[in-house]
Amino acid sequence: MxxxxxxxxxxxxxxxxxxxxxxxxxxxxxxxxxxxxxxxxxxxxxxxxxxxxxxxxxxxxxxxxxxxxxxxxxxxxxxxxxxxxxxxxxxxxxxxxxxxxLAMPNLPDDSVPEGKDEEENVELRKVLEPRTFDFEPKEHWALAELNGWIEFDRGVKLAKSRFAVLRGEAARMERALINFFLDVNREKGFEEVYVPFINNATMLQGTGQLPKFEDDLFKIEGEDLYLIPTAEVPLTNLYNDEILTQKELPILLTGYTPCFRKEAGSAGRDTRGMIRQHQFDKVEMVAITTPEQSEAIFKMMVENASDILTRLELPHRVVELCGGDLGFSAAMTIDLEVWLPGQNKYREISSISNTREFQARRAKIRYKEGKKNVLVNTLNGSALAVGRTLVAIMENYQNEDGTISIPEVLKPYMGL
RNA sequence: CGGGAGAUGUCAGAGUGGUCGAAUGUGCCGGUCUUGAAAACCGGUGAGGGUUAUACCUCCGGGAGUUCGAAUCUCCCUCUCCCGGCCA
Known part of the structure; x- marks a missing residue:
């Protein structure tokens, strides 16, 4: 608000x-x-x-x-x-x-570049050179079929379109990635938290998903409850309607949750493959800070997400979103886009936002500064989206015969 | 899911129709004392709105009602605890 x-x-x-x-x-x-x-x-x-x-x-x-x-x-x-x-x-x-x-989006920071849509986002830097292939790299769904990693049709049978099943090594890699991400985040000072995957309407309003984006959410019939679209909701709202002491800030949280999104408006885009699913795994970072701290923490969160991609040796770029492409709650956002050789383009894999006081005002999260109660700043970012990381590994680590190599840092997590 | 008890400020806990935003203890902040700390003593200390600042308004789990007047009475809901059932 x-x-x-x-x-x-x-x-x-x-x-x-x-x-x-x-x-x-x-x-x-x-x-x-x-x-x-x-x-x-x-x-x-x-x-x-x-x-x-x-x-x-x-x-x-x-x-x-x-x-x-x-x-x-x-x-x-x-x-x-x-x-x-x-x-x-x-x-x-x-x-x-x-x-x-409540339907009014957040104000963008002064530093945010002008622009209408994603075309006008600003690339800040590239990290790691994309590998050169001496064969035609395949897209991840082709690789998924060759390796028996993903079953799209059975996912559809179990639920409906845009649900998928991971099998064998892919399922294990999904789990390995979650653990790897959580471990790195913990190293950087984030407290690991395990939260409910279902939250009530007050919490969804606190972080800005309600009332405007109700159509994007899966609602539990007959209850005041929704499947969370991101761990940002439970992690940020952990402190809903609380007054914190200045001493305990900044609060750095990380958590793994599945995310559930209807994304009714996205029909026709990325219908094939794992890029856009109704259910996906994500490890999230959330920070609750004083206004003075939030700039530095924001940078640290971007660095951390980039560091994880670097450790996985995945080429990526850092992009600052222009005003027109900013999400509802964000005052500023930096996206990390990973290189997908099969698609021959960079695709979003992490989005890190500072919402300033926007969510804090809705969720009534304050801290005591002397006698006064001051709204906190809340920040959130993916570190990282698990399904898309799996896709990126498949495409970047593919071999000519269609097999997929395992990134070094993941081997211990997969018992290799 | 059935039976019972309860929900008040950081916490504990009083308050059963007016003078109660709310005793007391505790916690927290400031001060005195001390080389420093502890103890002791003194002072301050709920939230939101409103105002330059006062006034003033709202909030005692949430909602509806009774009354000139409700933390206190009535009804509904939610949650917590105990007992039983079921269960990973």
Whole structure:
């Protein structure tokens, strides 16, 4: 959630920033109006309540002094009726504001490059040279079939399209990758956490998936519960509605979870293979920091994810997202894209974002700075997406006969 | 899933219709004392909104109701603990 007071006081500045993220001015004007309306409705209501409270206290005095209360009662009753109406006005104003405000994306940082979509993202650097093949490298689904690693059709049978089954060595590599990622993250100071894979609506709203992206989530029928689309949800909301001490910050967390996404809007893209599935594994990093700490932690998280790819000897590049490509909650995002020789392009394998106070305001995560309660900064990033790493290993480590070599760092994890 | 008890500030725990945002203890922060620490003593200390700052409003698990007035009474829901059932 954005800071409505900031919006009101610095309207022009805020709208300039929002334009970078593709929010139209009309919506902003409306939002500001709703905020002003709510404030005045509340002021009127509270004034009436103050009068009523005062009269009720008087009532007690009258009773004690055995004075006649019938006149006072009549006045209070009239005031009560007035309050009912005012309350309704205030409630409606509140709902109208929330509806718009909760659907409003985060403001991008000043440093974020201008741009409409992913075409205008900025490559910061490349890490490791892509290997040269003396044969035509295959795409991962072809390799999956040759090696009996992935069964797409049986996954579809068990659930529906975009579910897959990993078999044998592939299943073991999936598990090995999870352990490897968690170990590296732990080395870097992240605490390993195991969380529920099902969270309630309040938590999903805290991190920004609800109410706007309900269609992308798998909901449990008849319950106020959803399958998590990323570990960012449970890890960040671990501290939902809490006030932390400054001493305990920064909090660095890592956890493995499967992720469940409907991605209704993605039909037609990456329909083949493992790139876009309804269920996938991911190891996530989450940081809860003071505003002063978050820049440095953000860099560290990017370095860490890049380091993991380097240890796996997977060529990749570091890309800064432009304003138009930023996600809903992010103030800035850096993606890591891994080289896929079969597809002959770089594909996203990690996304690291600083949401600043955006999620903290929604999830009410604060820390004590002296006497004051201050919103934390929350950051999240993949380290890494497991399924896509498997794909990258398949394509980068393929041999001419279609077999796949195992990366050195994974061998101990696979008992080799 | 069945039976019983409960949900109050960091925690523990009082409060059963008004003067209670809430005793007391504890924790935490600041101070005195001390070479330093501990102990002792003194002071401060819930959250959100609102205001330049006060006023003022809301919150005692959540929601609805009774009442001039609710932490306190009624109803519904959720959660926790104990007993039983079932179970990895």
């Amino acid at each position: 954005i800071d409505l007071k900031y919006l009101q006081k610095n309207f022009d500045e805020a709208s300039a920033k929002f334009i970078k993220k593709g929010v139209d001015a009309q919506t902003l004007v409306r939002l500001e109006e709703l905020f002003v309306t709510l404030k005045s409705a509340n002021a009127t209501l509270e004034e009436a309540k103050a009068e009523q409270n005062k009269m009720s206290k008087l009532f007690g005095e009258y009773m004690r002094e055995k004075k006649d209360v019938s006149e006072l009662k009549a006045k209070v009753d009239a005031k009560k009726e007035e309050i009912v109406g005012l309350q309704e006005v205030a409630r409606e104003a509140q709902e109208a504001l929330e509806k718009v405000a």
